[in-house]
Amino acid sequence: MTEAALSLDHAKFRRQPEVRPGQILDAAVKVFTDRGIAAAKLEEIATLAGVSKGTIYLYFHSKEELFREVVRQKVVPLLALADEGVTAESATAALRASLEHHWTYMDRDDAEGWVRLALLELHKFPDLAQFYRDEVVNRSNAVLFGIIERGIAAGEFRPIDADAAVMMIKGILLTHVIWCGAHSPNPAMRAKPRDQILHDITDFVLHALRPVTPVAATVFE
Amino acid sequence: MTEAALSLDHAKFRRQPEVRPGQILDAAVKVFTDRGIAAAKLEEIATLAGVSKGTIYLYFHSKEELFREVVRQKVVPLLALADEGVTAESATAALRASLEHHWTYMDRDDAEGWVRLALLELHKFPDLAQFYRDEVVNRSNAVLFGIIERGIAAGEFRPIDADAAVMMIKGILLTHVIWCGAHSPNPAMRAKPRDQILHDITDFVLHALRPVTPVAATVFE
DNA sequence: CCTATTACTGACTGAACGTTCAGTAACCTA
DNA sequence: TAGGTTACTGAACGTTCAGTCAGTAATAGG
Numbered sequence: 001m002t003e004a005a006l007s008l009d010h011a012k013f014r015r016q017p018e019v020r021p022g023q024i025l026d027a028a029v030k031v032f033t034d035r036g037i038a039a040a041k042l043e044e045i046a047t048l049a050g051v052s053k054g055t056i057y058l059y060f061h062s063k064e065e066l067f068r069e070v071v072r073q074k075v076v077p078l079l080a081l082a083d084e085g086v087t088a089e090s091a092t093a094a095l096r097a098s099l100e101h102h103w104t105y106m107d108r109d110d111a112e113g114w115v116r117l118a119l120l121e122l123h124k125f126p127d128l129a130q131f132y133r134d135e136v137v138n139r140s141n142a143v144l145f146g147i148i149e150r151g152i153a154a155g156e157f158r159p160i161d162a163d164a165a166v167m168m169i170k171g172i173l174l175t176h177v178i179w180c181g182a183h184s185p186n187p188a189m190r191a192k193p194r195d196q197i198l199h200d201i202t203d204f205v206l207h208a209l210r211p212v213t214p215v216a217a218t219v220f221e
Numbered sequence: 222m223t224e225a226a227l228s229l230d231h232a233k234f235r236r237q238p239e240v241r242p243g244q245i246l247d248a249a250v251k252v253f254t255d256r257g258i259a260a261a262k263l264e265e266i267a268t269l270a271g272v273s274k275g276t277i278y279l280y281f282h283s284k285e286e287l288f289r290e291v292v293r294q295k296v297v298p299l300l301a302l303a304d305e306g307v308t309a310e311s312a313t314a315a316l317r318a319s320l321e322h323h324w325t326y327m328d329r330d331d332a333e334g335w336v337r338l339a340l341l342e343l344h345k346f347p348d349l350a351q352f353y354r355d356e357v358v359n360r361s362n363a364v365l366f367g368i369i370e371r372g373i374a375a376g377e378f379r380p381i382d383a384d385a386a387v388m389m390i391k392g393i394l395l396t397h398v399i400w401c402g403a404h405s406p407n408p409a410m411r412a413k414p415r416d417q418i419l420h421d422i423t424d425f426v427l428h429a430l431r432p433v434t435p436v437a438a439t440v441f442e
Numbered sequence: 443c444c445t446a447t448t449a450c451t452g453a454c455t456g457a458a459c460g461t462t463c464a465g466t467a468a469c470c471t472a
Numbered sequence: 473t474a475g476g477t478t479a480c481t482g483a484a485c486g487t488t489c490a491g492t493c494a495g496t497a498a499t500a501g502g
Binding site for chain 4: 234235236262263264274275277278283284
Binding site: 170210 | 260341400
């Protein structure tokens with residue numbers, strides 16, 4: 001009786017310790033970005049990964065440690081690409097390329113979720129926030145900063161506090177990722193083609209940075 | 222024995238049904254903005270309001286209904302002021318005034334919490350999100366939209382998709398509220414004086430909107 | 443003063459969920 | 473193929489928390 005009651009229903013589970021961590025991390029990415037850190041259920045992650053809840057604890061100490069590992073292995077590597085596009089000859093071209101790059105790499109199903117996590121919940125994990133800031137945010141900001149400084153020096157952009165400009169650009173980008181995402185409550189934004197949005201952003205930013213009297217300068221020369 | 226065990230410890234509670242809802246709402250604002258919707262505990266709201274958990278249910282059906290009422294009574298009235306500054310003679314002055322107004326009314330302890338809620342958590346409660354959108358977001362956006370259209374018509378601003386421009390401006394404002402708030406992981410932003418930030422934002426936005434060849438136009442006339 | 447009514451309390455309930463662990467299946471070695 | 477080891481399972485546990493309710497204190501009316 002006991003044996004019958006306890007016997008598993010011949011579920012086809014395999015022992016594959018090499019791939020389990022990866023499967024769990026993939027599932028965790030999806031669930032964390034869908035639900036947020038606090039609302040993510042280990043049961044759901046386990047089901048999605050095709051394992052049982054207990055298996056997660058064979059590879060990760062806790063839910064928080066699992067999240068930490070997700071950031072380390074799934075987010076940071078993406079951002080290693082943040083330096084692309086800087087080699088363009090003019091600062092304007094570099095900025096265009098960088099904006100397009102940011103927008104493109106954020107054009108993923110889970111981008112909206114990541115932005116929400118980063119802005120909303122990450123501050124509740126101070127060490128993770130610091131780690132994320134060092135590895136992801138600062139690196140990406142430095143690229144934009146360099147482009148803007150270069151543009152100012154070359155006379156392509158007007159004199160402006162480059163740090164402040166970076167924050168403006170980041171603010172526009174991040175909010176638009178959310179507003180254009182699947183969970184956006186704004187139907188008008190969701191309906192707009194993504195390249196139209198990128199065009200609008202690029203247009204706005206370049207106009208904000210352009211010298212005050214480029215034509216006049218030409219006229220007066 | 223039973224009587225002794227059950228008797229209250231002479232806590233000095235008073236019956237004041239008129240003020241209870243207000244006290245509870247005030248406490249709820251604080252806790253909701255501090256913790257977020259899901260993580261807010263009714264017990265904490267009750268303690269902060271100086272009542273017991275049960276009392277909340279005398280005045281509100283549920284946690285969600287309580288949150289709805291917080292939005293209705295604490296947020297919407299603030300936004301009734303969103304139309305100020307529009308009466309300025311020029312669109313530029315109106316936009317300056319509107320930005321300053323937005324920035325000022327967001328310069329509150331709970332502003333950061335509200336932005337986080339609205340931008341990042343509200344979408345999990347679809348009907349609440351819709352309510353918030355109708356009552357708060359659309360109303361505020363319409364004001365900015367009107368100013369920009371007016372500026373374009375008057376030749377103060379370059380031709381631009383006014384809807385898109387509104388989203389850029391909102392994106393900058395909202396992210397800066399978060400980044401300058403108490404929970405910001407960005408020390409540099411937190412250190413900056415608030416009026417400096419407002420100045421940077423206004424400068425960036427006005428330059429993004431100004432006509433392409435204002436000086437040239439003058440020169441050529 | 444006594445009684446009815448209203449305001450309020452806080453222990454309790456039930457559900458959800460992170461974490462544990464006794465037990466079972468798959469695999470390995472000899 | 474027996475015996476040992478490792479991977480895995482899922483029921484059970486402990487905690488947290490929204491929501492309930494039987495009981496108690498304040499107040500109003502007679």
